């Protein structure tokens with residue numbers, strides 16, 4: 711083998727090795743999510759002892775926006791200010807975006823002070839039912855692992871936003887304003903951050 715051929719063979723070997731050793735660059739999957747910031751404006755949602763649902767969900771949504779450092783996770787919000795947004799307009803917004811997932815944030819209340827914990831709902835929604843159920847299950851698992859709030863299995867509920875979103879959609883009730891333990895956590899800045907991070911991690915796994 712002459713020198714030229716040796717060099718050429720070596721180069722070919724290196725080239726082949728380079729091709730086989732380096733896996734093709736994997737493009738990270740982009741996830742688009744709509745965070746439905748419930749109530750707002752003239753609709754306060756649940757209220758108890760100066761705590762107002764529309765305010766707490768807005769605070770948690772804002773924290774989600776600020777804490778999201780994942781460039782491949784695009785978050786859209788149905789409202790950012792204290793404004794009234796109809797369910798019809800929320801669904802219109804969601805269906806124009808066609809997101810991978812919809813997460814509707816709510817806070818519960820009950821006549822019984824003992825009622826507490828996180829509740830997750832999804833709906834029968836055609837082709838999206840299975841993905842919505844899986845997303846609901848992962849949300850419950852995340853809060854179970856967290857251990858701060860009690861949780862129950864996801865339930866089916868015929869909520870307008872769940873039935874009419876052309877995407878897997880889930881409603882999460884993040885504890886009860888009427889329960890002393892839950893309400894203490896819900897107005898705690900550090901715990902709000904923690905909830906926001908938990909929700910982001912579940913969406914990132916979508």
Ligand SMILES: [Zn+2]
Nearest residue numbers: 748755816817
């Ligand atoms: Zn609500």
